[in-house]
Amino acid sequence: MSNPIEERLAEALAEFEETRAQLREAGAAAARISATVMSKDRAVEATVGAQGQLTNLRFPSTRYRTMPPAQLASVLMATIAAARTQAAEQLADVYRPFGPLPGMAPTDEGGFQEVDWDELFAPMREAGLPTPPVKAPPTASSGALLDELVEEEDGPADGGPREGTAGR
Numbered sequence: 001m002s003n004p005i006e007e008r009l010a011e012a013l014a015e016f017e018e019t020r021a022q023l024r025e026a027g028a029a030a031a032r033i034s035a036t037v038m039s040k041d042r043a044v045e046a047t048v049g050a051q052g053q054l055t056n057l058r059f060p061s062t063r064y065r066t067m068p069p070a071q072l073a074s075v076l077m078a079t080i081a082a083a084r085t086q087a088a089e090q091l092a093d094v095y096r097p098f099g100p101l102p103g104m105a106p107t108d109e110g111g112f113q114e115v116d117w118d119e120l121f122a123p124m125r126e127a128g129l130p131t132p133p134v135k136a137p138p139t140a141s142s143g144a145l146l147d148e149l150v151e152e153e154d155g156p157a158d159g160g161p162r163e164g165t166a167g168r
Contacts, residue, residue, distance in 0.1 A: 023098070030094050035086035039079040043067065046076070050091050052084040 033050035043063040047056035057076075064072055121131040 019098075026094050026098070030091055033087055033090045033094070035083045035090060037079050037083040037086060039075050041075065043072075044075050044079045046079045046083045048080065048083040048087050050087055052087060054080060 030050050034047055034055065036045060036047040036056075038045045038060070041063060042061060043059065045056075045058040045060055046054065047058075049055050057080075064075075067075070117134045121134070124131050
């Protein structure tokens with residue numbers, strides 16, 4: 001007669017090894033992700049990688065030469081954003097078989113939702129297992145750096161001109 005705990009551990013280890021191999025394959029597939037998008041007016045083509053990094057930018061015609069700078073900038077930004085969206089969708093597709101992606105829900109704005117840590121750890125608590133403490137959600141401010149950035153956007157507290165903006 002074998003030990004039931006040893007059997008369960010052997011099964012868990014085998015499952016772990018299988019999942020690890022699948023994750024290794026998924027990581028290799030994710031590294032190969034590339035998304036290319038052509039602008040509607042066919043003036044710009046942008047390619048991005050899995051992390052949204054711009055890997056290629058092409059101007060398939062000379063149409064860009066006659067575009068006002070603001071229009072060209074707008075077309076560039078929109079095309080790169082569309083390519084990034086496609087790459088993010090491909091990346092999510094690679095990892096979707098492993099279950100829900102923590103913090104992501106396609107129905108939420110931007111595809112992200114706040115993680116409910118109490119819900120995430122509930123099964124562990126029900127099984128009597130120790131769980132990490134759940135911290136309270138962050139306050140409206142995310143820290144001094146954000147406060148400083150917001151203050152810069154609103155201007156200095158004394159109402160004077162911002163540093164480096166005199167004469168503009």
